[in-house]
Amino acid sequence: MSDELFLTELMTKIHFPQEAQEVYLALQQRILHNPQHNNSMKSAVQLFMHTSSEKAFEEIDKLSAELKEHSYTVSMLLLLLCAKPLKEKYIENELPEDIYWDSIKDLGYKLKECYHIYGIWGTFVRDWFPGFYQMSRFALGRLQYEYASFSFDTVTINGTTIKSGDKVLMIHIPSSGSFTKEERLESYHMAKKFYGKEFDNQPIPVVCDSWLLYPSYKEVFPKHSNIRSFIDDFSYIYEKSEEEFHDAWRIFGTDYKKPPKDWPQTTSLQKAFAEYIINGGKAGTGYGIFIL
Structure with a gap:
């Protein structure tokens, strides 16, 4: 499954509002069409999934500035893109898929909190998430x-x-x-x-x-x-x-x-x-x- 298709299915399954889905699909396309930005996001995904979340977030902040997008928004995109390798880790460790979906739904909860408080689709508590992706x-x-x-x-x-x-x-x-x-x-x-x-x-x-x-x-x-x-x-x-x-x-x-x-x-x-x-x-x- 392509990253774009996975992203669409993921956001639908964890109940992202339609407006938020459109924001993230458009942002992902912007990044894919710029090799430098695409490499930065790929680097952030690799860093985050290998437990270097601080370095990943540094990469995201640089990318946010280049894109002129709020770091709350780009941080959430990072977490969405990391959901695919996380699912693969669940499969490798023979963990039930329903636990994966219950856990990843937290992205939707934090997205709505961020929009409710700041009017921004994203997350203002990105430091909360490494525990889910490190499977602790x-x-x-x-x-x-x-x-x-x-x-x-x-x-x-x-x-x-x-x-x-x-x-x-x-x-x-x-x-x-x-x-x-x-x-x-x-x-x-x-x-x-x-x-x-x-x-x-x-x-x-x-x-x-x-x-x-x-x-x-x-x-x-x-x-x-x-x-x-x-x-x-x-x-x-x-x-x-x-x-x-x-x-x-x-x-x-x-x-x-x-x-x-x-x-x-x-x-x-x-x-x-x-x-x-x-x-x-x-x-x-x-x-x-x-x-x-």
Whole structure:
């Protein structure tokens, strides 16, 4: 399959809006018709797929300047073009194709975040992606997982003891829409099956480091919400307060830079968080653990 055909099928399958697809197909044609630009992109793909992401991004920034395109946009094209060799790596390692597609869908989630916040088709978090392409992070259904080392004092949860330095699973929650209890439990089941051998088929410690787990936010989320249900899976280990609400963009979109009194309150979540911050509530992040 040609790169152009793969690119078209990929963007369709991971739900790129039609406008974004047209942007990337046109940009790819511009690059293909200029030997210097084409060689630069090929070099960036090679560097990125061989774990030299920093050098790849340097190449992309130079190419972006030459093309007079935003680096957010050209960075996303790099990731799209690298999706083909990534699929080949999945085949070589005999990994299920559905895990590949669940994982690569993150490109679409980040594309829409970038457009929502900046009005640009691309990604402003390109440093997030090497884990997917180095095959150290996988999406299993609704959630994403990767190995991490437990960095806190010894804890015992439901009869399982975890010590500092022990291997754990780190969980991530992509912004991909609904987050039902059924989807969450299905993902846990998939993770148990996928990672079970690496933990000798013993109970698996799962951790999450997220704004969602900041203890003070718990009462802000509706009591019967899916997020509140997810929070209740965890035992708290650590929390950190912050002077600024760095995750406000996740709730308020492009308006997050405005003073809290001017934040939109069109959803119950926006209203609840606006009231919380306006009334002096602290922002922060939390770290939790549960046993799978």
